Amino acid sequence: MSAISYLNEAAAIALRILIIVQDVRSRNNAFNDLARDACGLVYTIAIECQSMIKEGHNVPVSVQIHISSLARNLAEVEKFAQKKVERNAFKKIIFHSKDMDEITRYRQLLRQSLDVFGIQTNISIQENLSRILASIEKQGQELKENRNKHDEEQRHAAEEISTRLETLRIHEEDRQAQQRLEEFRKGEREEAEKQKRKAEQARRETEKFAEDQDENESRKKTHKPHLSPGPNSGYNGHASSPPPYPMGPFGYAPSSPYLYPGYPSSPYTTPSPIPSMSNISGSAISFGGAPAYVSNVNSGNVSNTVITNSMNGYPSRNKSPRRMAHNAEDADN
Secondary structure, eight states, rough: OOOOHHHHHHHHHHHHHHHHHHTTTTTOHHHHHHHHHHHHHHHHHHHHHHHHHHHTTTOOOHHHHHHHHHHHHHHHHHHHHHHHHHOHHHHHHHHHHHHHHHHHHHHHHHHHHHHHHHHHHHHHHHHHHHHHHHHHHHHHHHHHHHHHHHHHHHHOOOOHHHHHHHHHHHHHHHHHHHHHHHHHHHHHHHHHHHHHHHHHHHHHHHHHHHHHHHHHHHHHSSSSOOOOOOOTTOOOOOOTTTOOOOOOTTTTTEEEETTTTSOOOOOOOOOSSSGGGGGOOOOOOOOGGOEEEEESSSSSSSSOEEEETTTTTOOOOOHOOOOOOOOHHHOOO
């Protein structure tokens, strides 16, 4: 039987004792005090046991044994009270002294039970405190182990995070290096394409230039230029006169037909017969040895002649045919 069942039995007995005393309405104060002591003792024990149970502790075995002994003592008190009630007045008078001794003895027994319960309670409290201290120490050890375990887990987590960050950093550096390499290769490809385009453009320009040269050569071969007397030529522009050489820097024909551009590449053959001086109406030498060119030439009579100095470029005034002929004779001499 558990401690609660013993306590319930003791409480029921104490309640019956109180009912018996109240029904008898005894004038004996000691008998009333005995009933009150029984109920108070049971009430005190019940409160302590409920407090232990509420705190989550089990009722100690020693307290359970004490409650069982208290229930037996209360049963004896109940029998005494029931016997006292059943006596008649004559017997009550005869057994009055003896009943007082019994009441005193039962009250002392209840006090002893209360003292024993207090001692047992204190012992149980000490045991509970020891168990509590042991439990606290155990919990502290568990908390310490859990804290160490938590710290170890945090350390592992921090190391893992550090490893992941280092891995991410390495991957980022590799990605940036790969990106820079791709940009460098892209720049090289663009530069190569640029050089290739430049080379292609230069090749096309060269081909176009060569084609233009070929076309010019072909055009020159197809269309040969016709020689005609220039505006400053010293020869007569008649059809009977051959095309003259270009004038040299000093009024003479050049020694080679290749000194002036625009003439045919083949050597020019000297025309025959050489034109007579009668076709030239006149000539003159300018001051300082600068050559002079005669324009507006006519075979025979000279109506108008303009002599231009190649150094100063100023034309002379119109002169009469007689004066021009005289100047020409002076130049021949």
